[in-house]
Amino acid sequence: MPFSSLKLDPTLLKAVKELGFTRPTPIQGEAIPPALEGRDILACAMTGSGKTAAFLPPILHHLIGKSRRTTRALILAPTRELAAQILEDLNELAVHTPVTAAAVFGGVGMGPQEHAFRSGVDVMIATPGRLLDHFRQPYARLSGVEFLVLDEADRMLDMGFLPDIRRVLRHLPAKRQTMCFSATIPPPIVALTREILRNPALIQLERKSAPAVGITQAVYPVSRELKSALLVALLRRGEIKEALTFTRTKHRANRLAAYLLKEGIETERIHGNRSQAQRTEALAGFKRGKYRVLVATDIAARGIDVVALGHVVNFDVPAVPEDYIHRVGRTARAEATGDAFTFVSQEEEGDLRAIERAVGKRLPRVTLPDFDYNAKPEGRFEIPLEERIAAIRVKKAEDRARAKAKAERREAHHSGSPPAPVSRSGAPVARGGPPRGRGGRPRGHRPR
Numbered sequence: 001m002p003f004s005s006l007k008l009d010p011t012l013l014k015a016v017k018e019l020g021f022t023r024p025t026p027i028q029g030e031a032i033p034p035a036l037e038g039r040d041i042l043a044c045a046m047t048g049s050g051k052t053a054a055f056l057p058p059i060l061h062h063l064i065g066k067s068r069r070t071t072r073a074l075i076l077a078p079t080r081e082l083a084a085q086i087l088e089d090l091n092e093l094a095v096h097t098p099v100t101a102a103a104v105f106g107g108v109g110m111g112p113q114e115h116a117f118r119s120g121v122d123v124m125i126a127t128p129g130r131l132l133d134h135f136r137q138p139y140a141r142l143s144g145v146e147f148l149v150l151d152e153a154d155r156m157l158d159m160g161f162l163p164d165i166r167r168v169l170r171h172l173p174a175k176r177q178t179m180c181f182s183a184t185i186p187p188p189i190v191a192l193t194r195e196i197l198r199n200p201a202l203i204q205l206e207r208k209s210a211p212a213v214g215i216t217q218a219v220y221p222v223s224r225e226l227k228s229a230l231l232v233a234l235l236r237r238g239e240i241k242e243a244l245t246f247t248r249t250k251h252r253a254n255r256l257a258a259y260l261l262k263e264g265i266e267t268e269r270i271h272g273n274r275s276q277a278q279r280t281e282a283l284a285g286f287k288r289g290k291y292r293v294l295v296a297t298d299i300a301a302r303g304i305d306v307v308a309l310g311h312v313v314n315f316d317v318p319a320v321p322e323d324y325i326h327r328v329g330r331t332a333r334a335e336a337t338g339d340a341f342t343f344v345s346q347e348e349e350g351d352l353r354a355i356e357r358a359v360g361k362r363l364p365r366v367t368l369p370d371f372d373y374n375a376k377p378e379g380r381f382e383i384p385l386e387e388r389i390a391a392i393r394v395k396k397a398e399d400r401a402r403a404k405a406k407a408e409r410r411e412a413h414h415s416g417s418p419p420a421p422v423s424r425s426g427a428p429v430a431r432g433g434p435p436r437g438r439g440g441r442p443r444g445h446r447p448r
């Protein structure tokens with residue numbers, strides 16, 4: 001079935017054609033027709049199936065003929081990255097229409113977002129937490145919403161957003177079209193959808209713990225200390241052209257990015273300790289080819305959509321099989337192809353076996369020819385957690401000592417007594433005048 005057979009506004013079909021899409025994906029083909037009819041939707045589809053383009057076209061189709069300056073559609077997303085990606089996709093689809101949109105999420109100033117409320121953009125894409133922040137202000141009213149989308153509903157559940165979603169719903173009209181999209185539908189999502197959906201069209205495309213078709217998966221057994229060297233070798237030999245690379249922790253993401261930069265490989269990182277501006281620039285730079293490697297924690301596993309992303313590298317094996325599915329789902333999107341490489345140390349074999357049980361097959365083991373798997377690492381890739389904690393404690397103790405000494409000096413100043421001298425460590429030293437010699441004269445004093 002071609003896109004042209006769907007009863008979409010000609011301006012949308014023109015944009016779809018310009019974007020190079022000819023046939024809808026299964027989720028798009030099943031969701032768009034009932035959505036155009038105004039039905040509520042409950043859709044379960046895996047990451048990378050093209051569900052964003054399943055709910056955006058019907059909404060845009062209905063908004064084209066509407067009067068402006070009223071927000072009529074609200075899309076809730078779990079992460080800033082996903083919200084930004086949906087906005088980008090929407091702008092591409094709406095390029096020939098008068099429809100306006102804005103993203104509302106944390107990590108950036110609220111001023112432009114307030115303007116979006118006051119001007120009444122047609123579509124608002126928001127994370128629940130930041131949206132609730134705005135609802136505390138009198139300008140934040142969404143009484144005109146006719147369309148509501150919950151995207152990545154299971155992810156919002158995992159992140160603890162379910163109470164926030166319920167609070168958001170209190171600010172919306174009861175009469176609306178609601179569409180819920182999720183990779184899985186656990187019991188709490190079932191309970192929520194029963195409350196908010198009316199006779200929904202049920203679309204079940206879930207494949208239990210199965211990466212998208214088109215993903216070539218391979219496992220590289222390697223010691224933990226040589227993972228970074230192996231990644232560099234694969235990059236230099238052309239086995240990997242560009243890669244979205246996942247680590248378990250923010251610390252390891254920082255260490256890996258620093259190592260790759262030292263080796264002359266353009267790299268950026270994205271994780272929860274980076275500001276929104278830094279995360280946005282990193283993703284944008286990776287998309288346009290400025291960075292060859294984007295190192296990320298699982299915060300980026302959903303919501304990153306890079307056209308023709310060739311490689312995903314699991315630098316660390318995820319502890320949860322579902323995270324593996326979402327990670328590798330960043331490649332081979334929308335029926336494209338891609339490679340997913342997983343570096344597995346001996347300590348991670350247990351997690352790998354759990355993933356293999358979940359996907360229902362043993363993943364092939366691969367070794368890189370001429371790579372010295374017995375090489376001695378140049379240095380420690382990661383400082384052990386115990387050492388990092390000890391260093392933090394020492395620094396905090398020094399900070400407390402300096403703060404105490406500063407307070408004592410301030411108190412002494414206000415009381416009129418001279419402040420106690422302070423050593424370089426921040427500890428006060430004993431008062432006293434210059435050392436005196438025999439006769440009570442200061443040492444070094446010469447009688448005239």
